[in-house]
Amino acid sequence: MANYAKLDNFLEAHLDDSIAELSRLVAQPSVGAQNLGMKECAALVAQMLRKRGLTTEVMPTPGAPVVYGERKGKSDRTLLFYCHYDVQPAEPLELWVTPPFEPSLRDGKLYGRGVSDDKGHLVARLFAIDALLAEADELPCKIKFIIEGEEETSSASKLTPAFCNSVAWTTPRRRSSISACAASATWNSLSKLQPSMSTPVSAARSSPTPRGGWSGR
Numbered sequence: 001m002a003n004y005a006k007l008d009n010f011l012e013a014h015l016d017d018s019i020a021e022l023s024r025l026v027a028q029p030s031v032g033a034q035n036l037g038m039k040e041c042a043a044l045v046a047q048m049l050r051k052r053g054l055t056t057e058v059m060p061t062p063g064a065p066v067v068y069g070e071r072k073g074k075s076d077r078t079l080l081f082y083c084h085y086d087v088q089p090a091e092p093l094e095l096w097v098t099p100p101f102e103p104s105l106r107d108g109k110l111y112g113r114g115v116s117d118d119k120g121h122l123v124a125r126l127f128a129i130d131a132l133l134a135e136a137d138e139l140p141c142k143i144k145f146i147i148e149g150e151e152e153t154s155s156a157s158k159l160t161p162a163f164c165n166s167v168a169w170t171t172p173r174r175r176s177s178i179s180a181c182a183a184s185a186t187w188n189s190l191s192k193l194q195p196s197m198s199t200p201v202s203a204a205r206s207s208p209t210p211r212g213g214w215s216g217r
Contacts, residue, residue, distance in 0.1 A: 002132065002135065002140070003135060006134075006135050007131045007132070007135065010130070010131040010134050010135070011127065011128075011131055014127075014130065014131075018123060018124075018126075018127040018130075019105070019110060021048070021123055021126075022103070022110065022115065022119060022120055022123040023103040023105075023110065023112070024044075025041075025044060025045070025048070025085075025114075025119045025122070025123060026101065026103045026110075026112040026113065026114050026115055026119055027101055027102065027103060027112070028040060028041045028044050028101075029041070029087075029101050029113075030085050030086050030087055030114070030149065031086070031087055031088070031089050031090070031113075032063075032064060032086035032087070032149055032150055032151075032152045032153045033088070033089055033152065033153055034089060035064075038064040038065065038086065038149050039064075039065060041085050041086075041149070042058050042064065042065040042066075042067050042085065042147075042149060043058065045067045045085050045122070045147055046058050046067050046069070048122075048123075048126060049067065049069035049126075049145060050069075052071065052126060052129050052130065052133070053071050053133075054069035054070060054071045054143075054145065055069065055070055055071065056068065056069040057069070061150075061157045061158065062157040063149070063150050063153075063156065063157035064086060064148065064149025064150050064157075065149060066146065066147070066148050066149070066158070067085070067145070067146075067147040067148075068144075068145065068146055068147075069144070069145045069147075070142065070143065070144040070145070071139060071142070071143050072138075072139075072142050073138055073139035073140055073141040073142045073143065074138050074139065074140050074141065075140060075141040075142070076141075076142060077141045077142065078141065078142040078143070078144060079141055079142070079143050079144070080143075080144045080145075080146070081125055081143065081144065081145045081146070082146055082147075082148075083118055083121060083122040083125070083145065083146075083147045083148075084118045084147060084148050084149065084150070084151035084152070085114075085118070085119065085122070085147055085148075085149050086148070086149040086150060086151055086152050086153070087113050087114035087117070087118075087119070087152065088113070088117075088152050090113045097111070098111060098112075100112060100113035101113060103115065118151065122147065125145075129143070
């Protein structure tokens with residue numbers, strides 16, 4: 001069983017490091033609607049996963065790449081995280097106090113495009129993994145990440161037959177992971193079109209609020 005006091009101490013001691021990592025990720029533009037910086041951001045995200053010992057692959061799609069990563073744990077039970085690295089366009093730029101891709105820490109809050117949606121969530125999950133690995137040499141269960149770059153533009157190319165039938169998905173376990181995330185992405189897109197629909201809640205979508213919280217999108 002995890003020692004939660006040790007985990008809390010690690011998180012508090014290394015929070016500045018996590019915010020610095022988030023700042024580097026936010027500083028990399030990844031505007032899906034403008035095809036701005038998508039491959040560069042996918043490569044950066046893959047590097048972040050590899051830093052935690054995940055076997056990682058950047059998978060091409062008709063649109064933005066998908067970053068897939070997994071790491072074995074003490075148990076064969078699997079925790080699957082869905083995240084996205086794309087962000088909304090930052091315009092109108094004149095409404096920003098500081099440039100959208102130059103993260104600014106003010107009054108305990110970090111401002112920048114993607115800080116909250118969704119780069120902050122990704123970094124928070126990686127930070128939790130750091131804390132667990134600092135206490136033990138292995139994770140309590142297997143983890144998988146599927147991180148796409150088209151959530152803000154309806155994840156359209158993840159649903160095309162060419163992508164779903166590509167060589168990248170021939171592994172049965174990987175295919176099941178992708179299917180689950182494709183369903184999540186589809187529901188998310190439908191929910192945006194019909195606000196009355198409720199989006200399923202999962203633990204993988206929760207996020208902490210360090211030092212007063214994150215701000216900005």
